[in-house]
Amino acid sequence: MSPLLKTSSLSTQSRTMILLSLIVFSSVLFLLTKDAAAGRYKLTCKGPYQVVQGNLIATPPCENSYIAKVARSYGYKVSAKQVRNNIHKKIEICQHVGHDSRISEYCDQYNDIGSPSIGR
DSSP states (O other): OOOHHHTSSOOOHHHHHHHHHHHHHHHHHHHHHHHHHHTTTOOOOTTTTEETTOOOOOOOHHHHHHHHHHHHEEEEOOOHHHHHHHHHHHOOOOOOOOEETTTTHHHGGGGTTTSSOOOO
């Protein structure tokens, strides 16, 4: 227990109010921090590029979203999250539709070999 709460000059009711206030404050702080952190990772993509201060920058999350979008145009039922989190799904898509000129440069490392060329 906090030294503040141990003092004998505080009544039980006062200690209870202090504890409740701390719990409410902590809960509100947690929710605000959670919402701020969630908003921090929101990306704006234009094709395979991320829009950053009006400029287009190639980033893996946007490339994965674009790969998923092109795959859906071929009938795949796949989300950007699946492509991003499951390398085997990305390899499968690249081996089947990676010839498409819209994503061929993002799939080159996964075509014809069955796994990414790591460390080459």
